[in-house]
Amino acid sequence: MSDTIFGKIIRREIPAAIVYEDEDVLGFKDIAPQAPVHVLFIPKNEVIPTLDDLQPTQAHLIGKLALAAAAYARQEGFAENGYRIVMNCREDAGQTVFHIHLHLLAGAPLGHFGA
């Protein structure tokens, strides 16, 4: 089981604003939102620290994270306006929690990003 802060959220050991859950994926609001909508989607049952650790047998989980984000966007009514999904891998990307996660950002026009 994940030894990170997200593992504690999965196990309900610390609170989180959970907005989505299915058998494989948990979605909850980011504690320090970078956009009006900022939700994190994580795998619930697999320990995958970074994208670089993803095994071929786990590849479907990335699709499940993306589908969960898209479903949430439709449910909340901002799918047509658009949104961004981001996955940071390791230090240069600014990854701080080493339990793989997809950021969903939305709710306003988002600036371009990069270096």
Ligand code: 5GP
């Ligand atoms: P990363 O920088 O690793 O891609 O993203 C980690 C995200 O997790 C950050 O946006 C950060 O604000 C969020 N985060 C860190 N600790 C917690 C927490 O305890 N609860 C919630 N809901 N989000 C957290």
